[in-house]
Amino acid sequence: MAERPLRPIGTPNLGFLLRDPAFFMNERLLERVAEAGFSDIRIAHTAVFHHVRDAGSRITELAERAQVTKPTVVYLVNDLEAMGYVERVPDPGDGRAKLVRLTEHGLAAREAGRAAVAEIEAEWGAALGEERLAKLRELLLELRAFLWP
Amino acid sequence: MAERPLRPIGTPNLGFLLRDPAFFMNERLLERVAEAGFSDIRIAHTAVFHHVRDAGSRITELAERAQVTKPTVVYLVNDLEAMGYVERVPDPGDGRAKLVRLTEHGLAAREAGRAAVAEIEAEWGAALGEERLAKLRELLLELRAFLWP
DNA sequence: AGGCGATGGTGAGATGATCTAACCAATTAG
DNA sequence: CTAATTGGTTAGATCATCTCACCATCGCCT
Numbered sequence: 001m002a003e004r005p006l007r008p009i010g011t012p013n014l015g016f017l018l019r020d021p022a023f024f025m026n027e028r029l030l031e032r033v034a035e036a037g038f039s040d041i042r043i044a045h046t047a048v049f050h051h052v053r054d055a056g057s058r059i060t061e062l063a064e065r066a067q068v069t070k071p072t073v074v075y076l077v078n079d080l081e082a083m084g085y086v087e088r089v090p091d092p093g094d095g096r097a098k099l100v101r102l103t104e105h106g107l108a109a110r111e112a113g114r115a116a117v118a119e120i121e122a123e124w125g126a127a128l129g130e131e132r133l134a135k136l137r138e139l140l141l142e143l144r145a146f147l148w149p
Numbered sequence: 150m151a152e153r154p155l156r157p158i159g160t161p162n163l164g165f166l167l168r169d170p171a172f173f174m175n176e177r178l179l180e181r182v183a184e185a186g187f188s189d190i191r192i193a194h195t196a197v198f199h200h201v202r203d204a205g206s207r208i209t210e211l212a213e214r215a216q217v218t219k220p221t222v223v224y225l226v227n228d229l230e231a232m233g234y235v236e237r238v239p240d241p242g243d244g245r246a247k248l249v250r251l252t253e254h255g256l257a258a259r260e261a262g263r264a265a266v267a268e269i270e271a272e273w274g275a276a277l278g279e280e281r282l283a284k285l286r287e288l289l290l291e292l293r294a295f296l297w298p
Numbered sequence: 299a300g301g302c303g304a305t306g307g308t309g310a311g312a313t314g315a316t317c318t319a320a321c322c323a324a325t326t327a328g
Numbered sequence: 329c330t331a332a333t334t335g336g337t338t339a340g341a342t343c344a345t346c347t348c349a350c351c352a353t354c355g356c357c358t
Contacts, residue, residue, distance in 0.1 A: 011286075011290070012293075013266050013270065014170075014171075014174060014266075014270055014273070014285075014286065014289070015171055015174040015175060015178070015266065016171075016199075017286065017289035017290065017293060018167045018168070018170055018171035018174070018289065019167070019168065019171035020293060020296075020297075021163075021167055021289070021292050021293065021296060022163075022164055022167035022168035022171060024296050025163060025164040025167070026164060029164070042343080042344090043344095044343075044344055044345085050165075058306070058307090059306070059307060059308095060305080060306060060307080068344090068345075068346090069345075069346065069347085070306080070307070070308085071307090071308075071309080071345085071346075071347085072344070072345055072346075073307095074307070074308060074309090075343095075344075075345080076344090078308095091306090094305090094306080094353080094354075095306095095352080095353055095354075096305070096306045096307070096352060096353045096354065097305090097306055097307080097353090098306080098307075117162050117163075117164065121162070121163055124163070124292065124295070127292075127295040128288065128291055128292060128295065132288060132291070135284070135288060136163075136285070136288040136289070136292070137160075137163065137166065139277065139281060139284060139285040139288070140163070140166035140167065140170070140285070141160070141166065142277055142281070143170050143273065143276075143277060143285070144161075144166060144169065144170065146273070146276040146277065147169075147170055147173050148169075191314075191315090192314095192315095193314075193315055193316085207335070207336090208335070208336060208337090209334080209335060209336080217315090217316075217317090218316080218317065218318085219335080219336070219337085220316085220317075220318085220336090220337075220338085220339095221315070221316060221317075222336095223336070223337060223338090224314095224315075224316085225315090227337095240335090243324080243325075243334090243335080244323080244324050244325075244335095245323065245324045245325065245334070245335045245336070246324090246334090246335055246336080247335080247336075
């Protein structure tokens with residue numbers, strides 16, 4: 001298998017090429033969110049911020065969407081609740097369930113996060129050229145469609 | 150900042166687009182390496198396998214190359230040494246230093262890892278088309294050059 | 299209507315990968 | 329020759345994640 005032209009020596013494999021900039025973005029994101037006044041947010045919390053719906057989401061739903069286990073989400077939500085970013089409200093439609101919802105503070109943090117991401121992507125766009133960045137995004141979306149049909 | 154056209158709703162940001170397939174590759178890599186008979190290798194170990202030179206590398210060098218601290222490398226190397234993948238030999242040129250080198254077992258595991266990566270990349274190439282995958286790699290290399298000049 | 303399997307959420311405890319701080323041994327530079 | 333630097337290690341902490349066990353509620357079935 002793998003009868004394809006060998007990569008030039010020293011060219012990192014796709015795993016590294018993908019992971020390293022993802023890591024970079026995480027770090028910058030955290031930096032800028034901290035600068036915006038939310039310095040207690042850690043990278044794991046982004047799973048919640050990214051997936052929680054405005055009307056509130058169940059723990060189970062968050063776990064599915066973020067592809068982690070329920071106890072992991074509970075741990076993150078406990079954390080965020082203690083820090084005032086989210087609140088748990090009873091789910092009106094099901095006595096067992098609770099809805100996790102962003103507080104005002106949480107909404108502000110999410111906005112800061114979104115702004116930071118947009119900023120970082122803009123910097124990358126300025127460096128590569130907007131069309132090339134768009135092409136990169138397109139290819140990554142295609143890859144994602146293949147991996148998670 | 151960020152006066153660029155908004156992404157369509159639901160389009161994941163670049164962080165996720167990059168991280169998710171990197172994660173995917175890691176998991177597949179580990180699976181296949183395990184199938185090849187090296188089932189005790191964990192993902193963190195890849196840092197050592199990927200960066201160690203055939204002639205042997207110092208702990209310090211590995212830490213720099215893998216972008217982690219020295220104690221982290223010591224921890225990984227202890228692990229790999231106990232499992233028989235690497236050995237420590239004294240550095241002939243410096244009494245303080247030791248060289249970490251792959252054993253026969255380690256070389257075999259590295260080969261299995263390389264084969265697995267090549268296989269996965271070939272699958273991606275078959276799905277996206279080789280030229281498009283090459284384009285993706287090219288753009289990622291460009292991004293890397295921007296981020297780590 | 300009552301019981302019981304499925305579902306939503308939690309707690310306890312373990313594990314893995316990382317870090318910082320402190321340290322010893324050997325080297326190199328004044 | 330001493331002092332600062334460098335290579336490696338140990339100890340201990342932290343964080344993010346998991347599995348297993350559990351309780352509460354729901355909704356179905358007889």
